[in-house]
Amino acid sequence: MRSKRRLLLASVFVAANCGLVYELLAGALSSYLLGDSITQFSLVIGVFLSAMGLGAWLSKFIERRLLRAFILLEAAVGVVGGFSAVALYAAFTYADVYTPYLFLVGGTVGVLVGAEIPLLIRILKDDGPLKATISDVFAVDYAGALAASLLFPILLVPKLGLMMTGFLFGALNVAVAGVVVWAFRDRLGRVQELYAWCLAAFLLLVGGAVSSQQLVGFFEAERYEDEIIYSKRTPYQQITLTRWRNDVRLFLNGQLQLSTIDEHRYHESLVHPAMSVHGNVQRVLILGGGDGMALREVYKYASVRDAVVVDLDPEMTRLFAENSLLRDLNGGSINDSRTTIVNEDAMNYLRKTQDFFDVIIMDLPDPNDIAVGKLYTKDFFHFASRRLRSNGVLVSQATSPFYAREAFWCIVNTMRASVGTRSVSAYHAYVPSFGEWGFSIATKLPIDPSALSVSVPTRFLNEGTVRGLFAFPKDLGPIATSLNRLDDQVLVRLYEKGWKRFNF
Structure with missing residues (x-):
């Protein structure tokens, strides 16, 4: 009997693993799809925990054949949890509003998971003192949750992806159900029926796993x-x-x-004003920009001796270095002998590096969640300005002054408050794929637009257009905003507020 008790406790460990993985899947996928990871994980955690409480309460109405109920519950958790990522991806693809489906999927999985522990405690209570049973069950449950929290970011997502991870842990849930059927076959009636349910659930999950890539491609x-x-x-x-x-x-x-039809408008506007203001650029740091397009513009200047590109995702820099179509678009800049690629978080890089640069270019994504919003904070701009040579220039893309006017000026105002005695100017350009787009630039002396020139081949900018970038119409002009700080990322809220006005 002791061996069977250990088996049931082992099933708690696996079930805890699976339950937390389903929760992490929902939070990660929602963050990927919608951004704003704090909101998404807060919603997921709240829904899961409250649903688990409901499941624990509902379990008291199961009064007979507890072991059989546990087995069927495990199989059900496996199927629902295993297909949860598919269901959420489908909801995002087809539904007008995603959040109700997140609540439905997360709530269903949470109710099923929440019923597991109370059932197991009742099954095990006759095999030893109640206090020992409760202690053992919860100790193993928490250990399983720890294992899942370590495996998910380190191994599962990088190696398997979200959908395959869901199917794998769904299959583990079903496998637990099958093993319990075998171990307790002498106490269970209609064993063949239980085997059939477990086999059907397992095959369904295997089919989902085999077709997971096709499902992703279809959506x-x-x-x-x-x-x-x-x-x-x-x-x-x-x-x-x-x-x-x-x-x-x-x-x-x-x-x-980016769109190759008009990306030159964006990248020329990002790079050439900074290069023109400095006049003799030798060392360049690009934060983001793993596509190599900004770097392509930088290498049009013969004075540039070397450039460092810091992009978090090694797949981005690898793709744009090795794919022949993309390599042609960036002019082979990633593969240039002057290029050093660093795959690291930009803030960590700035805090650690001892190098100084003539121009630092921030070609980063828009601040649609706090993971990116931190790259537009006072701390980040301060770290960047410390890596500039005395006459160095810092320039950043700054989202749209039309769609998100408050967010744009928040970036400009935050940069101005973070770079010491340097002068900060704002400018903008029209990029058809995105609309009116803004930039913020910090220089040793105030910029005189009439003194700017373009001395290298371009497709968009000339001396007239580069000077006109710094003129703003009334409806895009400066406004006062709060500053974006690490402990209060007001920029993310302003960004969401602005873009939502236009149903983006």
Whole structure:
């Protein structure tokens, strides 16, 4: 009997693993799809915990054949939890509003998971003192949760991806049910029926796992208008490339990052004013910009001796270095002998490096959650300005002054408050794929737009247009905002507020 008790306690360990993994899957997938990781994980944790409480309460109504109920419950948790990522991806693809489906899926899994522990305690209570049973069950449960929390970011997501992870742990739940059937076959009636249920659930999950890539591809094809030519989930983001005729588009977590039809407008506007102001750039640091497009513009200046590109995701820099189509678009800049690639968090890099640069270019994603919002805080701009040579220039993309005017000026105002005696100016350019787009630049002396020139080949900028970038119409002009700080990322809220006005 003691061996069977150990088996049931082992099932608690596996069930705890699986339950936490389903919770992490829902939070991670929602964060990938919608951004704002704090909101998504807060919602998921709240829904799961409250649903688990409901499941624990409902379990008291199961009064007979507890072992059989536990086995069927495990199989049900496996199927529902295993397909939870698929269900949420489908909801995001087809539903007008995603959150109710998150509540439905998370609540269903939570109710089923919440009923497991009370059932097992009641099953085990006759095999020893109640206090020992409760202690053992919860100790093993918490140990299983710890194992899942370590495995999920270190091994599961990087190696398997979200959907395959869901199917794997769903299969583990069902396997637990099957093993319990075998171990307690002498106490169970209609054993063959239980085996059949477990086998059906297991085969369903195996089928889902085998077709997981096709499922991801199908949902992505539904979400994107054009042909998908590359798609990969990395530990950091979902990278998707689409193509329609000559237009290749890069999406990160479903958000458009560049279109080859007009990316030159953005990258020329980001790079050339800073290079022109400095006049003799030798060392450049690019934060973000793993696509190599900004670097392509930098290398148009013969004075540049070396450049460092700091991009968190090694898959981005690898893709744009090795893919022949993308390599042609960035002019082979990633593979240039002057280029040093650093795959690291930009803030960590700035805090550790002892190098100084003539120009620092922040080609980072928009601040749609706190993970990116920290890269537009006072601390970050301060760290960046400390790595500038005495006459160095810092420039950053700063989202749209039209769609998110408050967020744009928040970035400008935060940079101005963070770079010491340097002068900060704002400018903007029209990029058809994105609309009016803004930039913020910090220089040793105030910029005189009439003195700016473009001395290298360009497709968009000339001396007239580069000088005109610094003029703002009344409805885009400066406004007072709070500053963006690590402990209060007001920028993320302003960004969401601005874009939501236009139903983005």
